[in-house]
Amino acid sequence: MRKFALTKGVERIEARVVNVECDGESGDVKTLILHDGRRIDGDLFVDCSGFRSLLLGEAVGAEWEDWSHWLPVDRAVALPCEAENETIEPYTRATAMPAGWRWRIPLQHRVGNGYVYSSSFIGDDAAADAILGAVEGKPLADPRLLKFRSGRRKNSFVKNVIGVGLASGFLEPLESTSIYLAQMAITYLIELFPSDGVIRDADRDEFNTLVDMEYDRIRDFLILHYHATTRDDSPFWDHVRTMTVPDTLAEKMELWKRTGRVRKYSEGLFYDASWIAVYLGQNIVPDGIDPRVALPDPTGVARALASLKGAIDSEVAAMPDHRAYLYARGERIAAAL
Ligand SMILES: Cc1cc2nc3c(=O)[nH]c(=O)nc-3n(C[C@H](O)[C@H](O)[C@H](O)COP(=O)(O)OP(=O)(O)OC[C@H]3O[C@@H](n4cnc5c(N)ncnc54)[C@H](O)[C@@H]3O)c2cc1C
Known part of the structure; x- marks a missing residue:
């Protein structure tokens, strides 16, 4: 670039x-x-100074909206370790922990691990011990502490400053959304760029509305992961299970429970499939269904799904495993360079 x-x-x-x-x-x-x-x-400044928010936060004073009461995890302790076996799973695993969750990301030459936790519910040393005890392979470094807070600037385009990335806001890493949020702001900036040299209120307002919407929708989706839990085995999970959620999420959950419908979006990162995975994965089963669902003959539906599953299974069987795919792709990229 x-x-x-x-x-x-x-x-x-x-x-x-x-x-x-x-x-x-x-x-x-x-x-x-x-x-x-x-x-x-x-004339126009793009602030990419990370959490410092040098221009947007400090110079033009864009107000911070704190969401830590809904997303209380505020620290992570990262710990890379050796890969124990040959298999590279093609996904990140997120596992619930007493004061948050831990990630396990299989890479080509190591496994990335980390415990994301709330400092109100566990100390740093205890969190480091917990991740040291949880990793499968030999640690490759000392545990590394990261601090953050969930929230966003009330406006990301203020006066002649546009915040991109952490300068504008942060949502805890459960759905790995930070790079998406930076890219999203860049895209909206390109679309609304004041190419005639005049920064108009209408462009600023549009940018802020779009960015706020993206942050707010991801925020609700993240809160759902915690709030929908049935766990009652630690003060952290008791807190998130019983806390009051934003009205926008309460409305979405009520709609799902009553009708099985997921609020429709034309913009944003997470659509029906993601929401349904979290609702059903956390055992929130709707009381009612769309009446059209009951119309088709269940035997025909079962046959169609079995045939779809067969097609997916045979495609998967014919594919290289993830390690072979990554190495073949790496060689192709190296050859192209
Ligand atoms: C272990 C880990 C795993 C992650 N995994 C993912 C993931 O899977 N998906 C995802 O989307 N995100 C992930 N993230 C988050 C993502 O990497 C960050 O959110 C992103 O890199 C932030 O980019 P940024 O440019 O906003 O801020 P930064 O990367 O913090 O960059 C800010 C820059 O501003 C500079 N700066 C600050 N002050 C000044 C100054 N006064 N003068 C000049 N320069 C200054 C700093 O030196 C720095 O280079 C992960 C983060 C970590 C730590």
Whole structure:
């Protein structure tokens, strides 16, 4: 991307921003002061400074909306380990733990592990011990602590600053949505880019509405994973099972329970299949169903599903396993380079 951008005339300046000057009247960011004293003026600024949110949070003061009361996990302890066997499963496993959950991500040369937890329910040392005790292979490093908080800026486009990635917000990593959220903001920025040099309120409002909607929908989906649990074996799970959820989620859950319907979206990351997997996976079975479901003959439906399963099984049997696929693909990429 860097090479591509440079060929298109982008100038790359590597430096640390040590100060930011804003226009006294409008409050717009005017100039970045770099550690070597250089000054960079601009009309529009994209803040990618991570949790620091140097321009959006600090310089133009975009307000933070905290969601930790719904998504209380706020730390992770990461621990890579050796792969114990030859099989590379083509998925990440997320396993519930007493104060959160742990990830297990099989990679080509190691397995990534981590315990995502709420610091209100477990201490850092106890969390590190828990992940050390849970991994299957020999640890390849010391446990590494990460801190975060779930929430977002109330607006991600304020004055002449647009926040992308962690500068704009963060949702805990259960559904691995951070890179999607950064990419989504970039896409909306391209679509709404003020190419005539004028930043209009309507463009800012549209950007903020779209970004808020994406964050809010993922937030509700994440909260559902916790709130729908039937676990009652630790104070953490008792808390998330009994907490009050956002109205938007309460309405979605009520609709599902009553009618078996999933709220329809045309934008956003998670659609019917994802929501149904979590509802049914957590044993939330609807009381009512769409009456059309009862119309087809059940024997015919069973036959059609069996034939679909047969087709999937024979496709899977003919495919290389995940390790073979990754290595073959790696070789193809290396050859192309
Ligand atoms: C173990 C782990 C696993 C993950 N897995 C996934 C996953 O599977 N899927 C997913 O979507 N996400 C995942 N994430 C999250 C994802 O990697 C991050 O959310 C993403 O990289 C954040 O990007 P960012 O650019 O917003 O922030 P950062 O990566 O934090 O970048 C911010 C940058 O700003 C720079 N900066 C800060 N202040 C200044 C300054 N004053 N001057 C100049 N530069 C400054 C910093 O040096 C840094 O380079 C994972 C994260 C971790 C830790």
